[in-house]
Amino acid sequence: MGKKKPDRKAKELHLGSLRAHVLVCSGGNCATKPEQKNAVKGFRKRLKERGLTKRKGGVMCTTVNCLQVCGGGPIAVVWPDGIWYRDATPENLDRILEQHIVGGKVVGELRIAGPKKARGVRTKSGSR
Ligand code: FES
Secondary structure, three states: OOOOOHHHHHHHOOHHHOOEEEEEEOOOOOOOHHHHHHHHHHHHHHHHHOOOOOOOOOEEEEEEOOOOOOOOOOOEEEEOOOEEEOOOOHHHHHHHHHHHHHOOOOOOOOEEEOOOOOOOOOOOOOOO
């Protein structure tokens, strides 16, 4: 067991007030390992640049082994919206961030499942 108490770490990560939690597969065969790794690395970097990590209303990205779609990957799902995306390359994840998570408009051509509408989030600068 880690030294930090889970409730303290949860508070530090603002888990109770995240705008979105994005899960990206990184263990199966829907894309190459470098493609999966680069997607997550690029997305996390972008989240930091946009000031969307570790804050109220922020965005968290977590890798999972496989999201069971196993084709056209990397696959990503944005919670709590429940919208699933194919081809989650760094460029497309950036689009998903700006258009969907920040702007509130689902990226239709990448969406493979889930509602057609999303919520938006206000950034620190107040822009959408
Ligand atoms: S490995 Fe990506 S969904 Fe299965």
